[in-house]
Amino acid sequence: MRNAHGEFLMISGKSYKKIRAMQYRSYFHCLTRNCPAYYVLVELSRRPRLTRHHAHAEHCPQCQ
Numbered sequence: 001m002r003n004a005h006g007e008f009l010m011i012s013g014k015s016y017k018k019i020r021a022m023q024y025r026s027y028f029h030c031l032t033r034n035c036p037a038y039y040v041l042v043e044l045s046r047r048p049r050l051t052r053h054h055a056h057a058e059h060c061p062q063c064q
Contacts, residue, residue, distance in 0.1 A: 015031050
């Protein structure tokens, strides 16, 4: 999803914002401050691959 505030990814009701984009790779971080959860979208082939890195922090309101 894209709007005036940037690009976002919704997975299981949780929102992630695109923070960094490199060639064929995009990083989407959790919207909660200091939460280490993020996804990496790799688009090197015809089938893009989405991988999750780190779990949400205990204080993250998206997890509750």
